[in-house]
Amino acid sequence: MPPIHHRRAAAACAALAAAGALALAGLPGTAHAQADPASANLPSPAETAAVDRTSPEVLEAMRRDLGLTSAQAEARLVNEAEAGAVAGALRGALGRDFAGAWVHGATSARLTVATTDASDVPVIEARGARAKVVDHSLAQLDSAKGKLDRAARKAATRDAPVWYVDVRSNAVVVRAVRAGAAASLVRAAGIAPTLVQVEKTKNRPRPLYDLVGGDAYYMGGRCSIGFPVTKGTQQGFATAGHCGRAGTATSGYNQVAQGTFQASIFPGRDMAWVAANSQWTATPYVKGQGGQRIGVGGSTQSPVGASICRSGSTTGWHCGTIQQHNTSVTYPEGTISGVTRTTVCAEPGDSGGSFISGSQAQGVTSGGSGNCSSGGTTFHQPINPLLQQYGLTLRTTGGGDPGPGEPEPGGTWAAGKVYAAGDSVSYGGVTYRCLQGHQAQVGWEPPNTPALWQTA
Numbered sequence: 486m487p488p489i490h491h492r493r494a495a496a497a498c499a500a501l502a503a504a505g506a507l508a509l510a511g512l513p514g515t516a517h518a519q520a521d522p523a524s525a526n527l528p529s530p531a532e533t534a535a536v537d538r539t540s541p542e543v544l545e546a547m548r549r550d551l552g553l554t555s556a557q558a559e560a561r562l563v564n565e566a567e568a569g570a571v572a573g574a575l576r577g578a579l580g581r582d583f584a585g586a587w588v589h590g591a592t593s594a595r596l597t598v599a600t601t602d603a604s605d606v607p608v609i610e611a612r613g614a615r616a617k618v619v620d621h622s623l624a625q626l627d628s629a630k631g632k633l634d635r636a637a638r639k640a641a642t643r644d645a646p647v648w649y650v651d652v653r654s655n656a657v658v659v660r661a662v663r664a665g666a667a668a669s670l671v672r673a674a675g676i677a678p679t680l681v682q683v684e685k686t687k688n689r690p691r692p693l694y695d696l697v698g699g700d701a702y703y704m705g706g707r708c709s710i711g712f713p714v715t716k717g718t719q720q721g722f723a724t725a726g727h728c729g730r731a732g733t734a735t736s737g738y739n740q741v742a743q744g745t746f747q748a749s750i751f752p753g754r755d756m757a758w759v760a761a762n763s764q765w766t767a768t769p770y771v772k773g774q775g776g777q778r779i780g781v782g783g784s785t786q787s788p789v790g791a792s793i794c795r796s797g798s799t800t801g802w803h804c805g806t807i808q809q810h811n812t813s814v815t816y817p818e819g820t821i822s823g824v825t826r827t828t829v830c831a832e833p834g835d836s837g838g839s840f841i842s843g844s845q846a847q848g849v850t851s852g853g854s855g856n857c858s859s860g861g862t863t864f865h866q867p868i869n870p871l872l873q874q875y876g877l878t879l880r881t882t883g884g885g886d887p888g889p890g891e892p893e894p895g896g897t898w899a900a901g902k903v904y905a906a907g908d909s910v911s912y913g914g915v916t917y918r919c920l921q922g923h924q925a926q927v928g929w930e931p932p933n934t935p936a937l938w939q940t941a
Contacts, residue, residue: 530566530936533929535782535844535883542773543794543841546802550829551792557592562843564593565791570936571596571612572788573906573920577939579605584619584626585652587789599623599652619655621680626650627811629657629676634813634822636674642815645670646689649812649826652789656682658809662689688854690814690864700772701738702759704729704746709797709837711849712781712868713767714758714877720767721760723871723879725837725849726751727818735759748875752819755851756871769880771796771839780882782844783929784868785937786810786922793827793842795850795865797835800857805829807842814864816852824848824864830857840865846879869922873903879924900927909941916941 531537539562547558565588572586575598584599596614600606601622609616630650644666648659657680661667667683700710708728714721721744729735729746737743743765749757761767770778773796787793787807794804805828813822827840831853840847848865855861872879878901894913901924904910908919910931917931917938931938 527933527935530570531563533783533934533936534562534566534569534785535780536562536566538780538782538882539843540773540777540779542777542779542802543804543843546794546804547792550804551591551806553591560594561592561792564588565787565842566785566936568593568596568614569785569788569791569921571614572598573937574939575609575612575614576906577918577920578608581622581624583623584617584621584655585623585650585789586614587653589790593791599655621655623650623652626652626655626657626680629674629680630811630813632674632676633657633659633670634820636670637813637815637820640670640673642666642670642820643689643817646815647686647812647826649809651682651809654682656680658682658684660684660686660688662686688862690852690854690862691816702735702743703737703740704733704735709835709850710772711837711839712771712846713769713880714872715767715880716758716760716875716877719760720765721747721758721877722767723756723758723849723868723877725851725866726755726757727851728837729757729759737765750874752816752821754823754870754874755821755866756849756874758871758875758877767880769882771841773802779841780844781841781846781879782883783881783926784846784872784879784924786867786869787842787845787847791842793829793840793847795827795829795831795835795838795840795863797831797838797850799832799835800830803830803857805863808862810867812864814852821851821864821866823870824851824866827863827865828860829863830855830861831863832856832861840868844882869903869905869924872924881926883926883928898925898931900925900929910938 544558568588576583582600582602586598589595598609598614599617599619603618606616633648644663645661651658659667701707711723726749730749731746733746735743744759744761747760769781773779791807808826810825812824812826838850846868848867851864851866853863896912898910898912903924904919905922912931918941
């Protein structure tokens with residue numbers, strides 16, 4: 486499937502006024518652009534996220550599953566890119582007071598940023614976001630969730646299978662089949678009950694084994710390629726850890742010998758990678774319906790509330806929204822942590838498929854509950870920690886080698902490295918702070934991407 490043409494991207498930007506524009510002032514680089522006309526040519530957050538290269542298949546799935554018009558679907562992706570940059574800047578500005586951020590509305594036109602200090606409200610509103618004053622900082626909630634993770638290593642969590650930080654309710658939510666199981670886990674963790682909300686559920690999530698999502702591969706059963714990657718000159722792909730152990734041989738969708746699992750983690754996390762033999766080439770695409778190819782532009786993590794789509798061979802393209810990052814879920818095989826919970830449905834046959842927001846890789850399918858007839862919940866292993874764990878480089882449609890006569894300036898920034906929000910690097914004698922988690926690539930140098938980096 487060809488990428489969206491530039492005129493389509495321009496139409497998406499123009500549609501913001503009609504579909505619901507995100508009125509966010511003071512984007513990183515915006516004030517700089519006013520002070521320095523030369524920086525006016527720097528890419529916007531939407532341009533950095535390659536919104537203009539979003540596949541028509543993804544947009545169609547967004548229209549169907551999120552109930553949007555064409556203009557709303559395109560405007561939503563632009564708004565979410567802008568919101569991610571603003572939220573990242575405010576996270577740095579608020580420091581320990583920061584309590585999370587999320588987008589909402591049909592076109593994600595509203596960004597809310599939470600803080601524990603009422604004096605931060607003018608700072609938040611000056612950036613065009615809505616402020617919410619809450620009791621607990623994100624650091625406090627993350628710490629409480631970490632205690633639950635540690636307690637779960639010794640406690641049975643089958644009847645309290647999911648817990649996560651929910652920035653919208655400013656609490657750690659425990660979803661339980663039995664309320665008593667949640668109470669036992671909270672007591673074992675030694676955290677204050679005021680930090681926790683218990684939600685009743687009938688669902689017991691499961692990993693989606695032996696199933697296809699995108700191109701199939703075989704290793705005694707079936708799983709799916711998540712995203713093609715490289716490690717130096719070695720080509721391969723990222724996938725779910727529950728699909729195989731190190732040393733497991735794989736064959737491709739055509740039953741031709743393909744490669745070998747190099748490393749795998751499951752439970753604990755759900756990540757693995759396979760090194761392919763010389764017959765296979767890593768490409769910057771994921772499989773769409775009818776064999777069409779969907780381009781991957783990068784791996785910038787989308788915020789809570791943002792739209793996200795999944796490709797699977799059983800159910801094709803389906804979309805939903807990101808509910809929570811930093812989620813823990815208990816499967817029959819054990820507990821995994823650090824996954825993202827979404828409203829995207831999945832069914833047997835969708836395991837290992839690619840999660841993508843616009844053109845930005847988000848993760849690989851881990852497991853879930855429900856189905857695509859009545860609705861469901863799916864968890865994915867975020868792609869950036871997987872890339873970082875194994876030293877892999879995501880294959881993308883952008884980037885490339887520096888041109889001749891353009892040596893890299895000195896500094897600690899490096900293409901191929903995974904950066905998390907808050908990380909600091911130096912480049913060309915200037916120190917920068919990361920605004921949004923991503924894997925760096927040529928063309929995304931700090932001075933060129935104000936959506937991802939801000940001078941410290």
